[in-house]
Amino acid sequence: MTKLLPLLFAVLYAVLMVRFxxxxxxxxLAAQSQPLTDxxxxxxxxxxxxxxxxxxxxxxxxxxxxVNGLASPDGQIYLTRGFLNRKARGxxxxxxxxxxxxxxxxxxxxxxxRRRMIDFTGQNAVFVMLSALLSRFLPFIGIWIANLISxxxxxxxxxxxxxxxxxxxxxxxxxxxxxxGPQKSLFRKLEALTQNRAEGIPxxxxxxxxxxxxxxxxxxxxxxxxx
Numbered sequence: 001m002t003k004l005l006p007l008l009f010a011v012l013y014a015v016l017m018v019r020f021x022x023x024x025x026x027x028x029l030a031a032q033s034q035p036l037t038d039x040x041x042x043x044x045x046x047x048x049x050x051x052x053x054x055x056x057x058x059x060x061x062x063x064x065x066x067v068n069g070l071a072s073p074d075g076q077i078y079l080t081r082g083f084l085n086r087k088a089r090g091x092x093x094x095x096x097x098x099x100x101x102x103x104x105x106x107x108x109x110x111x112x113x114r115r116r117m118i119d120f121t122g123q124n125a126v127f128v129m130l131s132a133l134l135s136r137f138l139p140f141i142g143i144w145i146a147n148l149i150s151x152x153x154x155x156x157x158x159x160x161x162x163x164x165x166x167x168x169x170x171x172x173x174x175x176x177x178x179x180x181g182p183q184k185s186l187f188r189k190l191e192a193l194t195q196n197r198a199e200g201i202p203x204x205x206x207x208x209x210x211x212x213x214x215x216x217x218x219x220x221x222x223x224x225x226x227x
Contacts, residue, residue, distance in 0.1 A: 029072050033060040036079065038087075044098035044178060048105070051176040059101055067193045069100035071107045078104075086193060095182035099169055102183070106168030112161045159209045163217055170218050174225070180218055187211045 036042060036059040049057045057077065062070070065082040072078065079097060086092045107113065170180045190211065209217075 026072060026074060029060070029062060029076065029078065032063045033078060034063070035059075036061050038084065038094075040094040041079075041087075041097050041101075044094055044176075045101055047176040047178065048098065048102060048172055051172060057101065057105065069097075069104050071104040071113060073113050075108045075113070077101055077108070091193070092186065092189065093182060095178055096186040096189075098178055099173060099180075099183035099186055102169035102172045103165050105172065106165030107161065109168060110161075110164055112165065162208050163214070166214055166218060167221055170221050171225070174222075180222060184215050184218060187214055 036045075041059070045057045045059055049055065060076060060078045061084060062068075062078040062080045064080050065085070066080055067082045067086060068080045069083065070078050070080075079100060083092065083097060083100070087094065087097060166183075169183060173180055173183060188211065
């Protein structure tokens with residue numbers, strides 16, 4: 001039983017951290033957001049809502065400059081002000097932002113927020129077990145290796161969720177009559193929009209799949225669904 005105490009403490013710590021993070025995130029979003037009123041985007045959101053037999057898809061604007069879309073732990077959908085500013089400058093289209101909304105809807109519909117909480121708890125437990133085991137044989141680098149393995153595991157799970165949300169978004173965009181063209185074109189723009197430079201980082205440590213892999217998966221789904 002004594003040997004299991006570090007593992008139990010690790011799981012408890014992870015659960016408490018997740019709950020605190022959820023509370024803090026909900027509070028921050030509520031304080032820094034307002035409903036989206038851009039008619040060119042809400043029109044497309046209404047098309048997607050109709051495709052899902054929903055009365056409305058409520059979208060909020062998170063008042064921060066980084067380009068991003070997100071789903072909160074309570075299922076709210078957000079676009080950042082930075083994304084809307086890029087639309088105002090003609091760098092992204094309303095249809096491309098609709099694809100972001102569809103992607104975040106996928107995370108909500110597929111239960112990814114709940115699953116990520118469980119994944120984080122598991123990652124913490126894996127780290128503690130591996131640290132204890134590897135430190136016996138590799139005293140100086142055991143913890144570093146354990147962290148690398150647990151981080152790679154979490155990244156793999158995150159990439160799985162992104163592919164699933166992409167597939168959900170593709171299906172919704174097709175059903176709503178918008179199509180996957182905007183989804184793919186936005187992916188091609190993302191690196192420049194977010195100034196993300198992943199070169200040199202091993203693919204198994206990336207939390208999001210590479211753009212070309214995401215587009216290839218979308219096209220494979222289209223071929224299977226529409227062929």
